[in-house]
Structure formats: C-alpha cells, structure tokens
Amino acid sequence: xxxxxxxxLHDFIYAEARLLDEQKFEQWLALFxxxxxxxxxxxxxxxxxxxxxxxxxxxxxxxxxxVERLAGVRTYSQQPPSRSHHLLARPEIETSHPGHQxxxxxxVVRTAFHYVETRMEQQWLYAGWATHELVTVDGALxxxxxxxxxxxxxxxxxxxxxFM
Amino acid sequence: MNYRNNPQAVQALIRPTEVHKDIFVDxxxxxxxxxxxxxxxxxxxxxGSQIPNPGDFYTTTVGDQPVIMVRDADNTVxxxxxxxxxxxxxxxxxxxxxxxxxxxCPYHAWTFRLNGSLLALPLKxxxxxxxxxxxxxxxxxxxxxxxxxxxxxxxCRLNPEGQGFEEFFGESLTTIDxxxxxxxxxxxxxxxxxxxxxxxxNWKMLVDNQTDTCHPMVAHESSxxxxxxxxxxxxxVGPTPMAVEQxxxxxxxxxxxxxxxxxxxxxxxxxxxxxxxxxxAYSPIPGYMEAMHAAxxxxxxKEILGDVRHNTTYxxxxxVKGPIQTLRIFKPLAANKTLVESWAFKxxxxxxxxxxxxxxxxxxxxxxxxxxGHDDLEVYERAQVGLASRGREWVNxxxxxxxxxxxxxxxxxxxxxxxxxxxQYQAWARYMTAxxxxxx
Numbered sequence: 001x002x003x004x005x006x007x008x009l010h011d012f013i014y015a016e017a018r019l020l021d022e023q024k025f026e027q028w029l030a031l032f033x034x035x036x037x038x039x040x041x042x043x044x045x046x047x048x049x050x051x052x053x054x055x056x057x058x059x060x061x062x063x064x065x066x067v068e069r070l071a072g073v074r075t076y077s078q079q080p081p082s083r084s085h086h087l088l089a090r091p092e093i094e095t096s097h098p099g100h101q102x103x104x105x106x107x108v109v110r111t112a113f114h115y116v117e118t119r120m121e122q123q124w125l126y127a128g129w130a131t132h133e134l135v136t137v138d139g140a141l142x143x144x145x146x147x148x149x150x151x152x153x154x155x156x157x158x159x160x161x162x163f164m
Numbered sequence: 165m166n167y168r169n170n171p172q173a174v175q176a177l178i179r180p181t182e183v184h185k186d187i188f189v190d191x192x193x194x195x196x197x198x199x200x201x202x203x204x205x206x207x208x209x210x211x212g213s214q215i216p217n218p219g220d221f222y223t224t225t226v227g228d229q230p231v232i233m234v235r236d237a238d239n240t241v242x243x244x245x246x247x248x249x250x251x252x253x254x255x256x257x258x259x260x261x262x263x264x265x266x267x268x269c270p271y272h273a274w275t276f277r278l279n280g281s282l283l284a285l286p287l288k289x290x291x292x293x294x295x296x297x298x299x300x301x302x303x304x305x306x307x308x309x310x311x312x313x314x315x316x317x318x319x320c321r322l323n324p325e326g327q328g329f330e331e332f333f334g335e336s337l338t339t340i341d342x343x344x345x346x347x348x349x350x351x352x353x354x355x356x357x358x359x360x361x362x363x364x365x366n367w368k369m370l371v372d373n374q375t376d377t378c379h380p381m382v383a384h385e386s387s388x389x390x391x392x393x394x395x396x397x398x399x400x401v402g403p404t405p406m407a408v409e410q411x412x413x414x415x416x417x418x419x420x421x422x423x424x425x426x427x428x429x430x431x432x433x434x435x436x437x438x439x440x441x442x443x444x445a446y447s448p449i450p451g452y453m454e455a456m457h458a459a460x461x462x463x464x465x466k467e468i469l470g471d472v473r474h475n476t477t478y479x480x481x482x483x484v485k486g487p488i489q490t491l492r493i494f495k496p497l498a499a500n501k502t503l504v505e506s507w508a509f510k511x512x513x514x515x516x517x518x519x520x521x522x523x524x525x526x527x528x529x530x531x532x533x534x535x536x537g538h539d540d541l542e543v544y545e546r547a548q549v550g551l552a553s554r555g556r557e558w559v560n561x562x563x564x565x566x567x568x569x570x571x572x573x574x575x576x577x578x579x580x581x582x583x584x585x586x587x588q589y590q591a592w593a594r595y596m597t598a599x600x601x602x603x604x
Contacts, residue, residue, distance in 0.1 A: 040533065042357055043357060050523070051519055051520060051523070052355075052356050052523070053356045053357060053523050053526060053527065054523070054531075056531065057524075057527065059405075059407075061394060061405060061407065061408075062391075062407055065387075065390050065391045065394045068390050068393070068394055069386050072390060074385050074389075076383075076542050077386075077538040077539060154357055156360040156362045156503050157361065157532035158361075158364075158532065159361075159541050160532055161533075161538055
C-alpha cells in the first residue's frame with residue numbers, strides 16, 4: 001500500500017479548507033467516504049457522539065442535504081449567501097492516536113484553526129481544532145471522520161451556516 | 165409613548181386580532197416585562213435532576229434576574245437571588261456544582277445557608293449588632309418565596325403576591341405528566357448540557373412560532389423539503405433514516421396541520437398536536453414497548469404513547485415536546501435579543517435508542533448549526549428589522565378568530581388557528597398590568 005508522507009497529509013488538509021472557502025461543496029463532499037461523519041461536539045473532550053448532545057453529528061446524507069440546501073431558491077437564510085475563511089495552523093500528525101495506522105493507510109491529523117463566517121454586515125470568529133481521521137481509498141486520501149472542536153462549543157452561539 | 169405607570173397604554177397594545185409592534189421593539193416595554201410579566205407568572209427555573217443531592221446548585225435567570233436553584237439539606241429545592249447582600253457579588257458561579265453545606269461569597273467570605281439566610285461573616289465584632297440587625301444585609305441572600313417542585317420541574321413566581329401554581333397552569337400540566345409517563349419508571353433525567361442559540365430578535369417571536377402551524381411548509385421547505393428530496397434521489401435504499409423521519413413531517417400539507425388540532429388553555433398556555441402530530445409516525449424502538457407494557461400494562465401504555473402532542477407552550481417562555489422529550493427556554497436578554505436553550509431528557513428505564521433519537525432531534529432542529537433553525541432565525545431577524553418600519557403599526561393574529569372564544573377555555577380546535585397566539589397576548593396584557601400602578 002502507498003503511504004502518504006507528512007507533506008502530502010498537510011496538503012490534503014489545506015486543500016480541503018480551500019474547497020470550503022471557495023464554496024466548491026460538491027468537490028468537498030467527494031473527499032469523504034460513504035460512511036463518513038462530520039462531528040462538532042458540544043462539550044470539551046466529548047467521547048460519545050450519539051448519547052451525548054452535539055452541535056452536529058452528520059452522515060453523508062445530512063451533509064448532502066446541507067449542500068443542496070445552500071443553493072436552494074427558497075433558502076432565504078442564504079440570500080445573500082454566507083462566506084467563510086479558514087486560517088489553519090500547521091497540521092500535526094497524531095502518531096499516538098489509536099486510529100493512526102499508516103501501514104493500513106489510516107492517518108489522524110489535528111489542525112488548529114481560526115474560522116471566520118460572514119453574512120452581510122456581520123462577522124463571527126471561531127477558534128478550534130479539526131481532527132481528521134483519514135483513510136486510503138483507491139490510492140487516494142479520504143475523510144472518514146472530521147471532528148471539529150471549537151473552544152467555546154457550549155457558549156451561546158449565533159447561527160453557523162457553513163462548514164468549519 | 166410612555167408605558168411606565170400607564171396600564172391603559174399597555175393594554176391598548178393588544179387588540180382581539182392584532183398586537184402593536186411596540187411589544188417586540190420597545191425598550192421600555194421590555195423593562196416592564198422583566199419587572200411585571202416575569203414576576204407575576206410561574207417561570208420555569210430548571211429540573212430537579214440537575215441538582216440531585218443537598219448542596220447541588222444550578223445558576224440561571226428568571227426573566228432578567230440571576231438566580232440559584234439549590235437542593236437544601238431537607239431535599240427541598242430553594243430558589244435564591246444570586247446576589248450577596250454585602251456588595252452585590254454573584255455568590256454562586258455560572259453553571260452547576262456542589263456548594264457543600266453553605267454558600268461562601270468569593271469577595272469577603274460572607275457565608276449563607278442553603279436557604280439564603282446569613283450564616284457567618286469574618287470580623288463580626290466590627291458590626292454593632294443593633295445597627296447590623298437594622299440593615300437589609302442581616303437577612304442574607306433574598307430567597308424566592310414561591311417555588312413549586314412539580315415532579316422535578318421547578319417553577320417560581322418572583323412576585324410574593326399573585327396567582328397560585330395550580331390556578332396558573334390548570335390542565336396544561338398534563339403535557340409534563342405525559343412526558344414523565346413515557347419513562348417506564350416514571351422518571352426523567354436531564355441529558356447533559358443544553359444547546360444554546362443566540363437570536364437577534366424579541367423572545368415572543370419564538371414563543372409565537374411554537375404554535376404557528378402555517379410556517380413549516382413555507383419556511384422549512386429549504387431544509388425539510390431538501391432532506392426529503394435528497395433521500396428520494398438517493399434511491400431510498402434500506403429503512404428510512406431516523407433523520408429523514410424527523411425532518412419529513414415539517415413539510416406536511418396544510419390539511420395535515422389543520423387536522424392536527426390546537427388546544428387552548430387558560431393564561432396563555434396551549435398546545436399543537438391534539439389528534440395527530442409531526443411526532444406520531446416515528447419507527448418503533450426495540451425493547452421500549454415491552455418495557456412500557458411491563459410497567460403500565462397494554463391499555464395504559466397505549467394511552468400514554470397515543471398522546472402525541474407536538475409543542476406545548478407554557479406561558480411565558482418555555483415549550484415542551486413530550487413525545488421527543490425536549491424542553492426549550494426562550495430567555496429574554498433585550499427587546500431584540502433572546503437566548504434559546506434547548507434541553508433534552510433521558511427517559512429513565514427506556515432503551516438508549518430513545519435518548520439517541522431525542523439528541524438527534526435536538527441537534528437537527530435546535531442547534532445553532534441546525535438548518536431548520538437557520539430558516540427560523542432568518543425570519544425572526546427579518547421581522548425584528550421589518551418592525552422598525554413605520555409603514556404599518558400592527559402584527560396580525562386574526563386567523564380563525566371567533567369573538568366568543570375569549571369566554572371559552574380548554575378547547576381543542578382547528579390546527580391552523582391563531583387562537584393560541586391571541587391567548588398568549590391576552591395573557592401578556594393581563595400579567596403585565598396586574599401589578600402595575602397608575603401614575604398619580
């Protein structure tokens with residue numbers, strides 16, 4: 001099996017964020033495996049996505065719903081649309097994470113970020129860490145889970161309409 | 165318009181079929197709501213399972229008042245104003261915890277019993293007892309006199325005088341009863357932290373929305389409608405996903421919502437989903453029916469689970485969903501700012517899958533990331549901006565109005581009526597002015 005070096009993993013993480021900021025959502029969805037999840041825990045250090053509350057825990061069906069909705073003619077909350085900006089720190093390869101098994105084509109990468117979402121006159125800043133659990137499918141990297149921990153996950157938040 | 169000490173002017177904001185925009189945008193009206201409406205009504209504070217042991221506390225707000233809900237040594241629940249009588253510091257920190265046998269102010273170490281009374285203060289010899297006993301501070305932290313623990317649902321009325329708990333809620337408590345009965349052990353537990361969602365709009369827009377059955381098929385076409393579309397496009401392989409089961413009923417037809425029914429109780433309380441509801445057609449969860457039958461027998465189980473009430477509004481500011489075990493609090497922060505907290509309950513003794521379903525519903529519908537929530541937030545915030553217009557003065561609630569309705573109570577009717585909204589605004593005028601004095 002091909003293994004990916006650190007630079008290739010970093011490039012993958014940066015490219016993913018760029019697709020989001022350029023709103024190439026269909027291409028972004030294609031980065032995920034069919035059984036992938038996008039998870040935003042509600043509490044710090046949360047371990048259970050199902051029996052504890054989360055901000056988001058979405059499978060591919062739900063992510064597709066979001067992407068289709070963003071472009072809907074009756075999606076009034078996106079008229080005018082939101083925009084996003086990801087500022088990523090250098091991704092760290094989580095070599096001690098049990099899911100990090102390069103010999104099996106599995107990688108865990110953690111990336112600190114600042115994320116800005118804007119709509120009309122308003123701008124919101126979020127800070128956090130994204131943890132990507134990556135797998136190798138047909139020789140290419142795919143996301144099996146993207147976990148987004150924001151530092152104020154349990155604070156009173158305004159609407160977050162795009163993807164961190 | 166000056167509303168303070170002017171009950172006639174306040175009452176004039178509510179007409180039988182329309183309400184004046186000032187109730188949503190006027191800062192003085194908001195202040196008066198905090199002083200009167202949220203003092204004269206029984207307001208939800210929290211759930212007993214948040215404070216199971218003596219000394220456990222939880223801090224929150226009742227209207228704009230910071231309070232502590234605490235389990236006293238005798239296991240009763242007390243509600244205290246979270247304010248040190250010495251220098252005004254909030255005695256208990258935000259959140260929940262255990263304070264032991266007493267509260268200790270972090271500023272000068274004055275201590276208070278769990279009922280708020282003053283226990284001790286350092287260097288007491290510096291106070292002349294006769295002088296100090298004349299001071300307000302000698303009475304300790306102010307306790308809310310009227311607290312009611314209704315099967316773990318804690319309510320309080322800040323005003324010492326006023327309507328009793330039973331009279332205020334009347335038959336509406338049956339929704340809470342039903343949610344509790346859905347546990348095979350007749351017991352609910354708060355499931356973790358709430359989802360907290362900030363809205364730049366007036367709190368009553370959210371309350372109004374809870375029994376608004378003419379908006380889902382319009383406002384939520386973008387979210388629920390898309391969910392149904394994506395599921396259909398996918399070829400519908402396998403059983404309908406839980407998420408699709410939860411989204412799809414939002415875009416039911418007008419006929420469905422008319423047939424669902426609305427029941428209007430006294431004092432601003434009411435509920436949608438009398439005969440049917442958007443929560444009625446969820447797939448059965450293995451093991452649950454068996455546990456219910458064992459606990460209640462078949463007939464009683466059928467009665468409990470057959471009651472599929474949709475949204476129950478407890479005036480002024482909570483909504484309870486029995487069949488999905490959630491409770492939402494609409495916390496007023498300013499005329500144009502509301503914090504929505506959406507809490508989930510675990511049915512003690514029921515399979516975990518029910519909790520999973522409840523938590524899924526809560527994040528799909530009530531999270532700050534919810535696409536259904538985005539639809540609603542957009543219209544609330546557009547309304548808050550739109551109401552600044554001087555082009556029109558009034559907000560309309562005339563749908564299916566009947567002039568005799570104000571003499572009727574506890575009645576079920578067409579599911580698209582705005583009678584329940586009118587009921588809320590009539591209650592608004594009553595509890596706003598009940599303790600208001602006229603300027604001389």
